[in-house]
Amino acid sequence: MTIDASQIIDRLIDEEQARFKVTHSRSAAAWARGRKSFLYGGPSHWMRRWAGGFPIYVDKARGCHVTDIDGRTYIDFCLGDTGGMCGHAPEAVTQAATRQLQRGTTHMMPTEDSLWVGEELQRRFGLPYWTLTTSATDANRGAIRIARMITGREKVLVFSGCYHGGVEEAHVELRDGRMGLRNMIHPNGFDHARLCKVVEFNDVAALEAALADGDVACVLMEPLITNFGMIPVAEGFHEAVRTATRRTGTLLIIDETHTISCGPGGYTGEHGLKPDIFVTGKAIAGGIPAGVFGLSQETAERLWKLIPHVNPRERQSSHFGIGGTLAGNALTIAAMRAVLEEVLTPENYTRMHACAERLARGAEEIIVGHNLPWHVTRIGGRVEIMFSPHPPQNAADVRATRRGDLETLLHACYMNEGILVTPFHTMFLMCPATADADVDRHTQVFSRFVDKLAAAEAV
Known part of the structure; x- marks a missing residue:
């Protein structure tokens, strides 16, 4: 990637994080307060990893939907990094x-x-x-x-x-x-x-x-x-x-x-x-x-x-x-x-796998349609979007091709658009409550992200 392209992505990250801060004022205040009593801001230091610059503070969650203390709602494909794979409050x-x-x-x-x-x-x-x-x-x-x-x-x-x-x-x-x-x-x-x-x-x-x-x-x-x-x-x-x-x-x-x-x-x-x-x-x-x-x-x-x-x-x-x-x-x-x-019944796994296939197919169509050097991997009820042309064979492949800046930008954009994914990389998990409408919402947001990135790079 050229320096100019890196600068474009850094600018877009700054814009998304600034937007996040404005629209999540109560979570921002809660995070500032938490940093006075927790070693790394939250009950677990992992909670600081979210791309908005600070985490949302959750008010309630049910199924695959989360509502934060600012009153904003999200479709949750992170699901506690698998801990919530059954859905919230089943x-x-x-x-x-x-x-x-x-x-x-x-x-x-x-x-x-x-x-x-x-x-x-x-x-x-x-x-x-x-x-x-x-x-x-x-x-x-x-x-x-x-x-x-x-x-x-x-x-x-x-x-x-x-x-x-x-x-x-x-x-x-x-x-x-x-x-x-x-x-x-x-x-x-x-x-x-x-x-x-x-x-x-x-x-x-x-x-x-x-x-x-x-x-x-x-x-x-x-x-x-x-x-x-x-x-x-x-x-x-x-x-x-x-x-x-x-x-x-x-x-x-x-x-x-x-x-x-x-x-x-x-x-x-x-x-x-x-x-x-x-x-x-x-x-x-x-x-x-x-x-x-x-x-x-x-x-x-x-x-x-x-x-x-x-x-x-x-x-x-x-x-x-x-x-x-x-x-x-x-x-x-x-x-x-x-x-x-x-x-975690066979019937619920069937639904989870169908939703994962739908999400993967929607993302792949966007990637192919824009001729992007990215790929999608699906295993069961789990999907990953990676910013490299082919699935890796090992960790060395990941390290050689990983685009941490693009991951951060995508994650920050997702949070602003009401989508949560695993903050450590771009992995999606389905739960029994995930519906086609939730998956289709992701496809729409991902399409807008790709359009926004292309428009910025074209300037």
Whole structure:
């Protein structure tokens, strides 16, 4: 891009952010107040990432619509970066949570609902033994700990560009062929060089070379990369990963915290993958913090040899570094049952996927019609618009072609026009309440954005 073009985009960003500030005066005042008491302005430092220059402050949300404290409404394709994939305030979850709030939220004892949830997790995801946590990060930590326990190995292999929550082992990426920390993460005493390996996604040769030493406890992977711009999986890659991990005695952990949008059983269920440990979270309890991980029969039996079931005659801790007093609490269980039984149903997935296809098709028609070097990727109920001509094969491809300035401009324009997308990149998620009219509204706004950009560059 020429300097002049960059200056044009910077000017347009300034205009959109100035417009946002004028039309969101109450949110602007709230943000100024929040910065006096929160470390980075809001309850979570992630909340500062919105392209308007500050976040909207939410008054209420229902389905796929959000209303802020300035009285403005939005179509929400961010959905809490997947945490709200069930839609905001789904009736079944609201009713189940309200009932359980009146009966007690946490006891460190199971309820009868937990029996149904455990059996449904078995049926839906195909692994026999499950544990609940308070987040997918905790689920991944537990899965890694188990892998290290039963293999006697230390190293964890991840793919560059991945996202697995706050797991230290996943805070690495490749830059110019060398491992380093990603996303401005600073060292905190964790020995990444000793405990981690990282290779590019879709690179079978690099994966096999990294596993050849027999020192990797587990491969922790998403079925496709969703956090660095969506990176589709190459044909045959999953089969190669499963073959290589079995050959080297390495456990395979599949994290479907995002790709649960692919279907009732996630990408794993849709494509018949066979992980040793399966992880998901965020959407699984309708936005109430929760994560789960399931173990295969063989993996569970290997763990039981090390950590047998507790002898009830002995007062001892069975902690083994996993869990917490709030894990599997009654409120989470009640919400999870409502989600699995009434919200994330095959029928709702069909509607979500149809809306995603409609959004992708509308965006593609605009891109092709204007002969733009951009592309659209759809996986299940999730869509990504990327400012590069072809879907990336790995994180290096994303890094080489990413247009952060255009992403910021598009996101700021969206917010001014009543559209919310994941603020970290241009990813859209459907929920059961998303309708054709919501998708068509996006198509209109995206078309106006393209026209506005073309007009500015023509001057």
